Amino acid sequence: MKRTHVTKASPLALDESLLVEGDVTEVLPRLPDESVQCVITSPPYWGLRDYGVAGQIGLEPTLAAFVNRLTGVFAEVRRVLRPDGTLWLNLGDGYTSGNRGRRAPDRKNPNRAMNTRPDNPPGLKDKDLLGVPWRLAFGLQQDGWYLRSDVIWHKPNAMPESVQDRPTRAHEYLFMFTKSGRYHYDAGAIREPGGRGPRNRRSVWHIHTTPSAGAHIASFPLELVTPCLLASTRPGDLVLDPFFGVGTVGLAARLLDRRFLGIELNPDYVAEAERLLSQPLDAAARRNGGRRPASPAKPPAPSRRAPGAAPLLPSSRRPGK
Numbered sequence: 001m002k003r004t005h006v007t008k009a010s011p012l013a014l015d016e017s018l019l020v021e022g023d024v025t026e027v028l029p030r031l032p033d034e035s036v037q038c039v040i041t042s043p044p045y046w047g048l049r050d051y052g053v054a055g056q057i058g059l060e061p062t063l064a065a066f067v068n069r070l071t072g073v074f075a076e077v078r079r080v081l082r083p084d085g086t087l088w089l090n091l092g093d094g095y096t097s098g099n100r101g102r103r104a105p106d107r108k109n110p111n112r113a114m115n116t117r118p119d120n121p122p123g124l125k126d127k128d129l130l131g132v133p134w135r136l137a138f139g140l141q142q143d144g145w146y147l148r149s150d151v152i153w154h155k156p157n158a159m160p161e162s163v164q165d166r167p168t169r170a171h172e173y174l175f176m177f178t179k180s181g182r183y184h185y186d187a188g189a190i191r192e193p194g195g196r197g198p199r200n201r202r203s204v205w206h207i208h209t210t211p212s213a214g215a216h217i218a219s220f221p222l223e224l225v226t227p228c229l230l231a232s233t234r235p236g237d238l239v240l241d242p243f244f245g246v247g248t249v250g251l252a253a254r255l256l257d258r259r260f261l262g263i264e265l266n267p268d269y270v271a272e273a274e275r276l277l278s279q280p281l282d283a284a285a286r287r288n289g290g291r292r293p294a295s296p297a298k299p300p301a302p303s304r305r306a307p308g309a310a311p312l313l314p315s316s317r318r319p320g321k
C-alpha cells in the first residue's frame with residue numbers, strides 16, 4: 001500500500017478510495033468542485049496537542065486565528081461538497097489557561113501534549129470555558145453553512161477530572177452542517193429504539209470512547225462515524241476526512257461499501273492508517289475498538305499499489321453521481 005503526494009499541478013483522481021499525505025490547505029484545492037458527498041472529521045483541538053509536524057493546525061497563537069484558519073479550510077470543503085452533501089464536525093473544547101504559560105507534563109504521553117498554553121483569549125477570564133466548538137459553528141454559519149444539528153456525544157466512560165467546583169465534562173459536540181437547505185438524509189437508516197418501537201434518531205448519542213489504535217491518541221470511535229455515514233451517504237458514495245488521523249472514517253467507509261478520501265499531514269499517522277486499512281475488516285474494526293456494523297453491501301477487498309499510484313482501496317462504484 002502506498003502514500004500519495006500531491007503536486008500543485010496534479011488534480012486528484014477520485015474514482016477510488018485514496019489516502020493522501022499532505023497539508024489539507026494544499027490538498028483540498030486539488031479536488032474538483034462538488035465531488036464529495038459527505039465529510040466527517042475531527043480537527044485538532046486548539047492549543048492542546050503538538051502533532052510534531054510543520055503546517056499543523058491547532059498551534060495558532062490566538063483562538064480567533066484558529067477559528068479563522070479552520071473557517072478557511074471548511075470554505076474549501078464546501079466547494080468540494082456536492083450540493084446535497086453534509087459535513088459532520090466534531091471538535092473538543094477546553095478552558096482558559098489562566099495565563100499560566102507552561103502546561104504540566106502529560107505523564108501518559110510526554111512527547112505529545114504541548115508544554116505551553118496560549119494566553120487567555122481577549123474578553124475571557126481565568127477558568128472560563130473557551131466554547132471553541134460553538135465559536136467555530138457560528139463562524140461556519142456566518143460563512144454560509146447551514147447548521148442543522150448539534151449532536152451531544154455523551155461519553156459514559158469519560159475520564160475523571162480532579163475538579164470539585166464544576167461538573168465533570170462527559171460530552172463533546174458533533175455538528176451537522178449542510179451546503180444547502182435540501183440535502184440527502186436517510187433518517188430511516190439511523191432510527192433508534194423507542195418505547196413504542198423505532199423512532200427518529202435523537203440528538204444525544206451515548207458512545208464509549210475507545211482506546212486509540214497504535215500511536216494516535218485522539219481517534220474517534222467507529223460508532224460515532226457509522227450513523228453519520230449511514231444517514232448522509234449511499235453505498236459507493238465518496239466521504240472525505242481532511243484530518244484523517246489513523247483512518248477511522250476510512251475504516252467505517254470500507255465497512256459500509258463507501259469510498260473514502262483521507263488527508264493527513266503526519267506521516268506516522270498515514271502509516272498507521274495504511275496498516276489499519278490493509279487488515280481484514282473484522283480485525284481492523286476490532287482493533288479500532290468498534291464492532292463491525294451491519295452492512296447492506298459487501299465491502300471491497302483492499303489492494304496494494306506501487307508507490308506513486310493514486311488509488312489506495314478500490315471500490316466497485318465510480319464517482320460523479
Ligand SMILES: C[S@@+](CC[C@H](N)C(=O)[O-])C[C@H]1O[C@@H](n2cnc3c(N)ncnc32)[C@H](O)[C@@H]1O
Pocket residue numbers: 022023024025041042043044045051055056057058216218219220242243244245246247248249263264265266269
Ligand atoms: C483529532 S486528530 C483526527 C483523528 C481522526 N479522527 C481519527 O479517528 O484518527 C487531528 C489530525 O489532524 C492532523 N492535522 C493537523 N494539521 C493538519 C493539516 N494542516 N493538514 C492535514 N492534517 C492535519 C493531525 O496530524 C491529526 O492526526
